[in-house]
Amino acid sequence: MSIIETKGVYKTYNTTKVPVNAVNGVDLKIEEGEFTAIVGPSGSGKTTLLNMLSGLDLPTRGDIFIENTNLKGLSSSQLIDFRLNNIGFVFQAYNLIPVLTVKENTEFIMFLQKVPKRERQKRVKELLGAVGIGDKMDYKPSQLSGGQQQRVAVARALASRPKYIIADEPTANLDSVSTSELLELMAQMNKKYNTTFIFATHDQRVMDKARRILTIEDGKILKDEQFDR
Amino acid sequence: MLRAIAWRNLWRNKLRSSIIMAALTIGIIGAVEMDGYMTGLTNQRVDAAIANEVSDIQLHNPGFLLNQETKYLIPHAGKKADEIRKIANVKAVSVRLKGAAMASSANAGAGISINGVVPDDEYRVSDLHDHIIEGTYLNNKQKIPAVIGQKLAKKLNIGVSDKLIVTMTDSTGTITNGAFLVVGIYKTSNTDFDKSNVFVTRKDLANLIGYPTNAGDEIAILLNSNQHTKAVTKKLNTLFSAEVKSHKLIIQSWDQIQPLLKSMVDMMNYFSYLFLIIVLAALTFAIINTMLMSMMERTREIGMLIALGMNKRKIVRMVMLETLFLSIIGALVGLAISILLVDYLSIHGLDLSSFAKGLNSIGYSSTVYFQVNREFYFTTVIVVVLLAILASIPAMMRALKLQPATAIREED
Numbered sequence: 034m035s036i037i038e039t040k041g042v043y044k045t046y047n048t049t050k051v052p053v054n055a056v057n058g059v060d061l062k063i064e065e066g067e068f069t070a071i072v073g074p075s076g077s078g079k080t081t082l083l084n085m086l087s088g089l090d091l092p093t094r095g096d097i098f099i100e101n102t103n104l105k106g107l108s109s110s111q112l113i114d115f116r117l118n119n120i121g122f123v124f125q126a127y128n129l130i131p132v133l134t135v136k137e138n139t140e141f142i143m144f145l146q147k148v149p150k151r152e153r154q155k156r157v158k159e160l161l162g163a164v165g166i167g168d169k170m171d172y173k174p175s176q177l178s179g180g181q182q183q184r185v186a187v188a189r190a191l192a193s194r195p196k197y198i199i200a201d202e203p204t205a206n207l208d209s210v211s212t213s214e215l216l217e218l219m220a221q222m223n224k225k226y227n228t229t230f231i232f233a234t235h236d237q238r239v240m241d242k243a244r245r246i247l248t249i250e251d252g253k254i255l256k257d258e259q260f261d262r
Numbered sequence: 263m264l265r266a267i268a269w270r271n272l273w274r275n276k277l278r279s280s281i282i283m284a285a286l287t288i289g290i291i292g293a294v295e296m297d298g299y300m301t302g303l304t305n306q307r308v309d310a311a312i313a314n315e316v317s318d319i320q321l322h323n324p325g326f327l328l329n330q331e332t333k334y335l336i337p338h339a340g341k342k343a344d345e346i347r348k349i350a351n352v353k354a355v356s357v358r359l360k361g362a363a364m365a366s367s368a369n370a371g372a373g374i375s376i377n378g379v380v381p382d383d384e385y386r387v388s389d390l391h392d393h394i395i396e397g398t399y400l401n402n403k404q405k406i407p408a409v410i411g412q413k414l415a416k417k418l419n420i421g422v423s424d425k426l427i428v429t430m431t432d433s434t435g436t437i438t439n440g441a442f443l444v445v446g447i448y449k450t451s452n453t454d455f456d457k458s459n460v461f462v463t464r465k466d467l468a469n470l471i472g473y474p475t476n477a478g479d480e481i482a483i484l485l486n487s488n489q490h491t492k493a494v495t496k497k498l499n500t501l502f503s504a505e506v507k508s509h510k511l512i513i514q515s516w517d518q519i520q521p522l523l524k525s526m527v528d529m530m531n532y533f534s535y536l537f538l539i540i541v542l543a544a545l546t547f548a549i550i551n552t553m554l555m556s557m558m559e560r561t562r563e564i565g566m567l568i569a570l571g572m573n574k575r576k577i578v579r580m581v582m583l584e585t586l587f588l589s590i591i592g593a594l595v596g597l598a599i600s601i602l603l604v605d606y607l608s609i610h611g612l613d614l615s616s617f618a619k620g621l622n623s624i625g626y627s628s629t630v631y632f633q634v635n636r637e638f639y640f641t642t643v644i645v646v647v648l649l650a651i652l653a654s655i656p657a658m659m660r661a662l663k664l665q666p667a668t669a670i671r672e673e674d
């Protein structure tokens with residue numbers, strides 16, 4: 034069974050003068066372990082689609098199933114709990130809680146999930162080591178570079194053991210070296226933990242790494258390509 | 263972890279948080295010191311009134327209370343006094359022969375209350391002997407002595423060793439005159455009292471108006487502490503229940519004798535609390551504003567927290583903790599400083615001499631020794647906590663209304 038399946042998903046924004054069909058009929062299946070990029074021009078609906086895939090927003094029409102759960106059937110509180118226990122996030126920037134240290138940030142979602150302290154600390158150590166921030170555990174986010182911050186965000190997402198990780202332009206604020214490093218890291222993690230990654234991007238280097246590329250324009254999927262890498 | 267987040271968020275904008283804390287500190291110091299002054303002032307007034315004027319409890323023939331006529335004697339006053347002395351927590355008892363009279367000198371006249379007392383007994387009940395500013399207190403060796411207040415001395419233009427002529431009704435209802443020798447002049451903090459009260463020996467007064475020398479129309483009782491007032495009053499009422507029931511005797515505690523004083527105490531107390539609540543309520547708006555600003559600045563961050571899976575309950579907890587920290591730190595600092603200040607002022611007092619003239623005439627002394635009841639501190643803490651919880655609500659509502667998808671998009 035696919036971990037994500039969308040059936041005729043539409044998202045229409047009525048807040049503007051002319052209603053905008055940001056996502057315009059998307060049927061999509063995503064399998065466990067995928068490393069998938071969603072690409073397309075600005076305004077094509079990438080963020081809108083990802084928001085729906087991650088339960089931050091609900092479709093205007095159509096259904097999204099995460100394994101057996103139809104997200105439409107959840108109340109807003111249930112949706113929060115669902116995200117907490119099933120979905121990892123890496124945002125474009127400002128991922129981390131500025132008043133918490135790197136270690137505490139990485140622990141945070143597990144704390145919300147009520148993972149016992151000992152287990153939390155074990156995972157934090159392992160993952161911060163894996164993403165190469167093991168020596169900066171007690172730093173504050175503001176003391177890290179943008180690339181390091183994104184790596185902490187990846188570690189945090191992985192630590193919560195989600196079904197899949199959604200990353201909306203995770204490299205948009207990074208220089209090319211940091212971008213390559215982060216991509217390399219995500220690819221590694223994808224292989225090591227078999228964690229599904231879905232990201233939106235404009236970046237050619239990201240596309241070069243992806244094993245599946247969904248090209249979207251005007252809210253519709255134009256191309257769905259698989260690559261063997 | 264929520265506690266750590268809330269605590270550290272407090273210090274993200276140090277200046278803003280410090281200003282709120284300082285405002286709370288100052289507000290609470292103001293409210294507490296105000297209460298300290300008011301309570302000290304009224305308690306001193308009550309203490310002085312008890313010590314110099316009314317004692318803790320007084321017994322009268324009910325008729326006496328209407329117009330202070332000496333004919334309304336207390337039956338067996340001396341025997342009653344002896345019985346009262348045996349009651350626990352009764353420190354001293356004085357039987358007085360008291361009445362309305364006219365005092366005159368060669369120059370002027372004035373309406374007075376004349377108090378015929380047994381000097382030794384009176385000495386134990388009243389502090390008047392501590393307030394002699396000229397001459398001496400009454401004693402049995404002097405010949406027809408009188409002690410008068412400074413205000414009356416001025417009015418009559420007489421001093422120590424001068425003659426004081428007293429005119430009053432005797433036991434047969436005839437107007438009679440007598441001369442007393444002024445041996446001492448006193449001054450209390452209550453100028454009204456000083457203007458109208460003259461003290462002579464009971465023996466001299468009884469002789470003048472034709473009563474037995476052991477007659478009395480007022481029994482004044484001083485207790486070890488005024489916290490026993492209720493218990494002793496109750497005991498007296500049982501002891502003399504027959505006479506009380508037949509309206510031959512009335513037993514009053516200080517707050518019944520001077521109900522105005524009692525209502526003043528209550529009023530001051532009420533004002534202290536009112537002031538506290540007004541000050542804190544005003545500060546609550548500042549706290550509300552600060553918390554709202556903090557939420558607005560953190561829109562994206564809170565949106566992120568909700569996206570990650572932080573539920574409503576935890577958001578509420580975080581915001582509430584933050585508001586509580588913000589409010590309680592300033593309040594605790596304010597309380598600590600207030601307690602130290604009250605401690606100091608309770609020993610050294612605060613002298614508002616420039617206002618004292620006005621205060622003195624209504625019976626208040628000019629140097630006030632601060633007093634704050636424990637309940638006041640307690641109430642302050644409770645009110646701060648309650649208002650902090652209230653103050654967190656607008657910020658909470660704002661945080662809970664955030665849509666994570668839109669909040670994350672928000673630009674700086």
Ligand SMILES: Nc1ncnc2c1ncn2[C@@H]1O[C@H](COP(=O)(O)OP(=O)(O)OP(=O)(O)O)[C@@H](O)[C@H]1O
Binds near residue numbers: 055074078082
């Ligand atoms: N909250 C909203 N209200 C109204 N219109 C919106 C809203 N969010 C997005 N849109 C519109 O929906 C369309 C898709 O936007 P979306 O952000 O999904 O594009 P995107 O592919 O992520 O773009 P970018 O590459 O610039 O991030 C755009 O036309 C956008 O203006």
Ligand SMILES: [Mg+2]
Binds near residue numbers: 079080233
């Ligand atoms: Mg986007």
